[in-house]
Amino acid sequence: MAELFEIDNLQIAFRKEDGTPVQIVKGVSFNVKAGQVVALSTISMATMAYCRPGLHFPGGEVRLHGKDVLAMEPQDQRAIRGNKVAYLAQSAAATFNPAITIGEQVTEAAVLHGTLSQEEANIRAVELYRALELPDPDRLGHRYPHQVSGGQLQRLMAAMALVSKPDLLVLDEPTTALDVTTQIEVLKAFKKVIQEEGSAAIYVTHDLAVVAQVADHIVVLYSGEVQEQGPVEQIINNPKHPYTKRLMAAVKPTPTAGMGDTADQKHDRDVPNIEVKDMTAGYGGIVNGKPAITVLRDINVKIKNSHVVGVIGESGCGKSTLARVMAGLLPAAKGEVFLDGKKLEADLKHRSQEELQKIQFVYQMADTALNPRQLIGDILGRPLEFYRGIKGKERREEVAKLLRLVELPVEFESRFPSELSGGQKQRVNMARALAANPEIMLCDEVTSALDSIVSSNVIKLLKKLRDQTGVSFVFISHDLSTVGSFADEIVVLYAGRVVEQGPVDEVLAPPYHPYTRLLISSVPELRVGWLEDTMQKREMAAGIARGVEITDTGCPFYNRCPIAIDGTCDKEIAPTREPTPEHYISCHRTMEEINEIEQNPQQILHGFEKAAPDGDKAAKPV
Amino acid sequence: MSDTTQSAAPEDDTAKSIYDELPDAPPKKKLKLSWTGKLGVAIVAFWIIMVAIGPLISPFHEADIIGDDSYLPLWSTTEGEGLHVLGTDYLERDIFSRILWGARTTVGISFLATILAYLMGVTAGIAAAVKKGWTDMILSRINDAILSLPTIMLGLLIVVALGTSIPILIGTAAIIYASSVYRIARAYGQEIMVMDYVESAQARGETIWWIIFREVLPNAAMPLATDFGLRLVFIVLFISSLSFLGLGIQPPAADWGSMVRQNLEAMQTATGYGILAPVWPALAIASFTIAINLIVDDISAKSGGDLAKKMI
Numbered sequence: 001m002a003e004l005f006e007i008d009n010l011q012i013a014f015r016k017e018d019g020t021p022v023q024i025v026k027g028v029s030f031n032v033k034a035g036q037v038v039a040l041s042t043i044s045m046a047t048m049a050y051c052r053p054g055l056h057f058p059g060g061e062v063r064l065h066g067k068d069v070l071a072m073e074p075q076d077q078r079a080i081r082g083n084k085v086a087y088l089a090q091s092a093a094a095t096f097n098p099a100i101t102i103g104e105q106v107t108e109a110a111v112l113h114g115t116l117s118q119e120e121a122n123i124r125a126v127e128l129y130r131a132l133e134l135p136d137p138d139r140l141g142h143r144y145p146h147q148v149s150g151g152q153l154q155r156l157m158a159a160m161a162l163v164s165k166p167d168l169l170v171l172d173e174p175t176t177a178l179d180v181t182t183q184i185e186v187l188k189a190f191k192k193v194i195q196e197e198g199s200a201a202i203y204v205t206h207d208l209a210v211v212a213q214v215a216d217h218i219v220v221l222y223s224g225e226v227q228e229q230g231p232v233e234q235i236i237n238n239p240k241h242p243y244t245k246r247l248m249a250a251v252k253p254t255p256t257a258g259m260g261d262t263a264d265q266k267h268d269r270d271v272p273n274i275e276v277k278d279m280t281a282g283y284g285g286i287v288n289g290k291p292a293i294t295v296l297r298d299i300n301v302k303i304k305n306s307h308v309v310g311v312i313g314e315s316g317c318g319k320s321t322l323a324r325v326m327a328g329l330l331p332a333a334k335g336e337v338f339l340d341g342k343k344l345e346a347d348l349k350h351r352s353q354e355e356l357q358k359i360q361f362v363y364q365m366a367d368t369a370l371n372p373r374q375l376i377g378d379i380l381g382r383p384l385e386f387y388r389g390i391k392g393k394e395r396r397e398e399v400a401k402l403l404r405l406v407e408l409p410v411e412f413e414s415r416f417p418s419e420l421s422g423g424q425k426q427r428v429n430m431a432r433a434l435a436a437n438p439e440i441m442l443c444d445e446v447t448s449a450l451d452s453i454v455s456s457n458v459i460k461l462l463k464k465l466r467d468q469t470g471v472s473f474v475f476i477s478h479d480l481s482t483v484g485s486f487a488d489e490i491v492v493l494y495a496g497r498v499v500e501q502g503p504v505d506e507v508l509a510p511p512y513h514p515y516t517r518l519l520i521s522s523v524p525e526l527r528v529g530w531l532e533d534t535m536q537k538r539e540m541a542a543g544i545a546r547g548v549e550i551t552d553t554g555c556p557f558y559n560r561c562p563i564a565i566d567g568t569c570d571k572e573i574a575p576t577r578e579p580t581p582e583h584y585i586s587c588h589r590t591m592e593e594i595n596e597i598e599q600n601p602q603q604i605l606h607g608f609e610k611a612a613p614d615g616d617k618a619a620k621p622v
Numbered sequence: 623m624s625d626t627t628q629s630a631a632p633e634d635d636t637a638k639s640i641y642d643e644l645p646d647a648p649p650k651k652k653l654k655l656s657w658t659g660k661l662g663v664a665i666v667a668f669w670i671i672m673v674a675i676g677p678l679i680s681p682f683h684e685a686d687i688i689g690d691d692s693y694l695p696l697w698s699t700t701e702g703e704g705l706h707v708l709g710t711d712y713l714e715r716d717i718f719s720r721i722l723w724g725a726r727t728t729v730g731i732s733f734l735a736t737i738l739a740y741l742m743g744v745t746a747g748i749a750a751a752v753k754k755g756w757t758d759m760i761l762s763r764i765n766d767a768i769l770s771l772p773t774i775m776l777g778l779l780i781v782v783a784l785g786t787s788i789p790i791l792i793g794t795a796a797i798i799y800a801s802s803v804y805r806i807a808r809a810y811g812q813e814i815m816v817m818d819y820v821e822s823a824q825a826r827g828e829t830i831w832w833i834i835f836r837e838v839l840p841n842a843a844m845p846l847a848t849d850f851g852l853r854l855v856f857i858v859l860f861i862s863s864l865s866f867l868g869l870g871i872q873p874p875a876a877d878w879g880s881m882v883r884q885n886l887e888a889m890q891t892a893t894g895y896g897i898l899a900p901v902w903p904a905l906a907i908a909s910f911t912i913a914i915n916l917i918v919d920d921i922s923a924k925s926g927g928d929l930a931k932k933m934i
Contacts, residue, residue: 327825329821348827351827353827356827363822365818368817369818369819371817371819371841373840374836386828387826
């Protein structure tokens with residue numbers, strides 16, 4: 001069979017402002033056959049995927065059905081885009097227009113190119129919704145983007161790309177920003193739909209574990225050159241190039257007990273550093289101790305001195321809200337926060353300066369957390385001056401120390417945040433919190449906006465800070481592997497409630513809460529066929545493709561739980577059990593039952609009968 | 623715990639590029655203007671000098687009525703009087719001299735009024751955005767009331783009530799235009815108030831003054847400065863409208879806006895290059911406002927703008 005898509009010695013360059021050309025892709029060649037999924041990896045991959053304006057092509061050919069695309073006139077290229085070749089962007093949320101219904105946006109390209117009439121396109125769209133296992137396919141088109149979940153939106157983007165039956169689909173890191181559980185459901189749908197449609201796909205990602213699940217063929221790119229290419233089994237099982245090996249090492253390990261690097265206990269004290277008692281919080285006006293939208297319910301968390309507590313859960317489960325309540329940014333509707341045994345005012349406006357100093361919040365997005373009009377020296381110097389009265393030359397020396405502490409050059413003091421890279425900004429962001437000499441740092445997803453290599457450096461830095469300064473950390477993340485490698489204790493949040501908490505080695509070993517089990521099983525393994533194996537598992541069948549329901553009564557995880565007890569779990573609040581000291585699991589099942597189920601993975605329990613995607617229950621829009 | 627930061631020395635190989643000694647204090651970042659920015663500075667400087675010395679160097683007095691030919695073309699001479707570089711206007715006055723004299727009123731009054739409008743509008747707008755709640759409510763409703771009145775009518779009312787004097791003219795223009803500045807400043811302020819760095823400053827316990835002057839204003843400054851040039855043109859036109867109605871600059875004093883208006887009829891009645899009579903004062907207005915915009919654009923590009931582009 002002829003090659004569908006060929007790239008022959010492609011070179012891509014752009015011009016810097018002073019006119020000097022910079023070559024980003026230096027002669028790359030590969031082919032895609034019809035029905036084949038090719039994965040590209042890492043640097044310059046996005047450039048390959050989508051030719052942005054301002055780039056030019058000093059050499060090489062890109063042939064689609066044997067015709068050179070680069071030599072075409074712009075209008076001919078446009079006829080191909082979205083029609084023969086479809087592009088799937090990284091962020092679905094940014095791709096959909098919030099003011100137009102989903103159906104209209106999904107069908108737009110096909111109607112615009114004249115390949116389908118509006119009616120045909122609508123029928124085709126519904127077929128695709130069904131193939132992508134989206135809930136309520138017949139009526140989904142009338143909804144607006146904000147009425148569906150993030151994972152569903154990502155799949156809808158695939159529908160948008162596939163509606164005009166493209167020959168080639170380009171997927172640019174389509175699952176990178178998703179929670180592990182959502183990632184699985186999206187991967188599964190993508191794989192299925194690509195097979196059914198028979199279109200070829202180029203899947204761009206840096207995550208080899210994901211690639212191993214979807215691709216037939218892998219092309220490893222580094223600094224604009226092909227390092228290695230071959231069938232997926234060959235690359236995964238027998239990588240030759242050192243860069244491929246490095247990529248394989250960067251794959252996050254499955255979280256297990258003992259993976260961590262816990263702190264020594266030299267800083268221990270009896271009183272918990274920060275404690276949250278019976279706290280309920282949310283947004284909107286508070287009536288009778290209940291906010292209009294409840295995000296967190298009856299939370300009890302203790303953080304010991306110089307401990308690292310990982311807070312884990314899917315997006316929207318209330319992780320950030322927990323940190324905001326501790327910091328006083330969001331006053332709790334009910335319950336108390338204690339610092340070193342002393343009750344804190346709910347609102348930070350009423351807290352003393354000393355209390356504010358002790359709790360520092362590190363924001364997720366360093367881009368918005370640093371004032372773009374202040375020099376790094378001033379950003380770091382201000383807390384020094386404000387809390388500790390350090391001024392003048394001494395202040396500059398302290399700023400220099402902070403910069404060294406986070407491993408940044410001292411000359412950065414005279415730079416603006418826009419002159420720093422993302423990882424460097426995140427370090428400044430942390431250094432600012434450290435400047436206050438805090439007792440506790442609340443880190444809200446500080447690594448999730450960074451790529452894997454930068455993020456592992458940030459984690460290393462946090463470990464160093466913990467060992468050197470004895471600061472306690474609350475480390476919020478949706479990434480269980482990262483948390484497991486670094487935290488002393490883990491708090492698992494689900495739909496605003498703590499379902500499990502305890503020392504890291506206890507949480508990551510049986511007995512698990514069923515939700516923790518689901519999270520652990522969802523971390524992709526670097527193994528061909530892992531996706532299929534995992535989908536066979538009980539917890540997946542029940543837990544995937546069903547949305548989070550925030551409930552007032554019963555266990556919040558009831559509708560996704562494979563071992564739920566009908567009549568009990570949906571009615572009563574789960575009791576908290578303590579299998580080992582300080583390890584708490586909130587579940588109606590006893591620990592003996594959970595252990596027994598763990599040992600008999602074939603046993604079919606509640607959940608399998610619900611496993612088929614049923615439109616109404618799946619993912620209610622919140 | 624201050625010793626903890628001290629104990630941390632660079633220890634691994636990533637620290638190679640890190641100074642052990644504190645470098646010299648960083649040089650103040652100098653603002654280097656491009657040629658367009660320099661041109662803007664030159665033009666603005668020229669007009670400001672004319673405000674000071676225009677009447678001294680102008681060939682005629684602004685009120686001198688010379689000869690009996692109106693709308694003389696440029697570079698014509700009147701017998702016994704001298705050269706009219708830009709011709710004469712409808713009352714046979716020397717346009718070039720009137721432009722030099724008019725700089726005092728237009729550049730002086732309009733510029734002062736714009737600055738005053740900005741001081742009032744930005745202070746109130748940012749304060750409303752930062753304080754929120756009742757402060758915002760009261761300030762915004764007062765502002766809505768001013769905005770809802772037609773500017774000329776309101777101006778007439780104030781000037782008629784208080785009489786025409788230059789301070790009153792400046793004050794009137796400033797109050798009227800402060801309300802639109804307020805809207806913009808408040809909108810930018812609100813946008814900046816939700817940024818994490820502002821929340822971070824609030825969480826640190828900073829005072830409201832710190833938040834206004836160090837966190838919010840520097841970030842709103844550039845868009846507001848861009849609006850400044852536009853607002854200046856509006857105020858020039860506003861003052862000339864008032865002058866046209868006889869309530870602004872009192873004749874025979876010259877201001878550029880009213881010079882354009884008064885000489886508009888030359889477009890129909892004058893012959894030859896005489897029809898350009900309203901063009902010269904218009905060019906003067908344009909040169910001043912464009913020059914201001916050139917400076918503003920250049921500063922915004924130099925301080926972050928082009929750097930931001932580089933990072934993308």
